Amino acid sequence: MTSHSAPRAAIILAAGQGTRMKSPLPKVLHPVGRRAMLDHAIDAAQALGCDPIIVVVGEHSPQVRAHVVARLGEAAIAVQDPPQGTGHAVRCAQAALAGFEGQVVVTYGDVPLLKAADIEPVFASADGVTVIGFEARDPGAYGRLVMEGDTLAAITEAKEASPEVLALTACNSGVMAAPAALLFDLLGEVRNDNAKGEYYLTDVVALARQRGAPTRAVFAAEDSVMGVNAQAELAQAEALFQSVQRDAFLAAGVTMSAPDTVHFAWDTQVGPGTVIEPYVVFGPGAVIAANARIRSFSHIEGATVASGAEVGPYARLRPGAALGEDVKVGNFVEVKNVAMAKGSKANHLAYLGDGTVGAAANIGAGTIFCNYDGVFKHRTTVEDGAFVGSNSALVAPVTIGAGAMVGSGSVITRDVPPGDLALARAPQTTKPGWATRFMATMRAKKAEKSR
Missing domain, CATH: 2.160.10.10 (Hexapeptide repeat proteins)
Known part of the structure; x- marks a missing residue:
């Protein structure tokens, strides 16, 4: 477990329906290395010394809820119903973190390769918002991280990006950390006036910058932050x-x-x-x-x-x-x-x-x-x-x-x-000539039937 001074908490988002998996098993319970993806996320949070760990689940998946309760207890559950985006999912964990004063990291139950060592750098800044980025081999539809030196200036979705921003290869993993009070305060200002009508966690970065709060990015390997959806x-x-x-x-x-x-x-x-x-x-x-x-x-x-x-x-x-x-x-x-x-x-x-x-x-x-x-x-x-x-x-x-x-x-x-x-077997009995006579009789019967 990581040694640190400030309290840490983790919010693991696991409320997605995972319809692209086309499986009766909830997405986050599919195994990697013979262990549920969700357990990999919990392992990483525990290795970071996060306490409490809150898992956001959906009403549609009692299996996920039962899995979390069996491992962490009922207090680790927060319910998102109905789903209204990642920002809304994090807000659903706010009540479970009432009274917590420390840093919170938001991770995902379908990112099984992300380890504690990859996440640890997000806690270096105790007074702002930090996200984990990665250099993408094929940026495609990933949100781009616009950096100004060491400062994260913006997270821009690909569909809204200019050609210059689309040329960037620094992309957003979705993992974010911030002091609890700041995170939930900023989430209270997030609006859902977008095409999907959802509350996006990424909007927190722009809101933090408007307040003058530090925003930064740390980077992990692309393979470490890959999500599983199919x-x-x-x-x-x-x-x-x-x-x-x-x-x-x-x-x-x-x-x-x-x-x-x-x-x-x-x-x-x-x-x-x-x-x-x-x-x-x-x-x-x-x-x-x-x-x-x-x-x-x-x-x-x-x-x-x-x-x-x-x-x-x-x-x-x-x-x-x-x-x-x-x-x-x-x-x-x-x-x-x-x-x-x-x-x-x-x-x-x-x-x-x-x-x-x-x-x-x-x-x-x-x-x-x-x-x-x-x-x-x-x-x-x-x-x-x-x-x-x-x-x-x-x-x-x-x-x-x-x-x-x-x-x-x-x-x-x-x-x-x-x-x-x-010795526990019947004594062997040998009958002289029996096999020869038996086979002769059987062959004669077969020959008779074939006429």
Whole structure:
């Protein structure tokens, strides 16, 4: 969290309907890096030390309101109904900030790549209005920032700009900061005598200049301030997010031979010296220690992997999976809520759900922890050095003792004491000549039918 002296508050605008997304999920709840865009905005505000944080929502989106309440509480909600522009949206947060004396920054719930470090410079001036601008590759319809030295002289909409102003590449991101009292005082003077009949936040700049209050702009990278309004832009934001993550992990000593094929979540942790092969996907909550190996086509979420462990290829680690040092989880193995101790192995075609696997234990191919009885989940314990033969079903709750063995093809329903061998399968019966006689009979019947 940023250290600062003056109080800070944030207003996050999240009341837009997002109709261009064409999705039943509200726009600001669409994920980037496996995290809702709105949560990225809240994360940035919290990292800046903003308190309170007010999120402006619309009556049309109870999902957004519920999301904010679950994270920040009911006091963080301000409602804009009906929507009447960005200036009106900010004014809707005024009551929630009653009594607040400090600086307020206005950000957006659909700008997921904007970080605290990008926003921090807006707080350098404590007595005026500061906006975040960016140098646009293609200014197009963006509002232009007209600068006079270090002073922001005006924000001019493209449709109202002269050819000289249209030639400018400094554009407005929409993010703005000002002392609370000044901001709401200026917003009280904003009028809606425009084509849309809306109250625009950008009008605050001209009103501040009329009063002689300082107006300035600070600049961030264009990619950092990109807004998301359609599915194509969401995909672009995801690509930018992943690019930043990949570069950071490569710089930190993580080996990736094909980084463009590896996808990270917002909170993925990977230690130096770890090798990540192509086509690996990390969901939220993945923590990979140094010097591990994640092989191709594996999916890891809510799991921890210790140094020296090897995962995959084609493995799935679900929440609660905890792999100790030198553990091996191989192809088509799924692990959920199971702690695997040092040196244990499940190399092929297994499902391990709810339990523990002791040090140096071996789980044979095709083994299943039968953890669910249709109502409750139960735990399976495989103790140190135990050996579970292939194609076994361990029906929980059950314990395989230290150094015990389970014969291949067994269905184990009772505990196996340490050092014992458990067999739970019918004795093999061999009938001499039966297969030959059977096939001869069947072929004769087939020949008869074909006549």
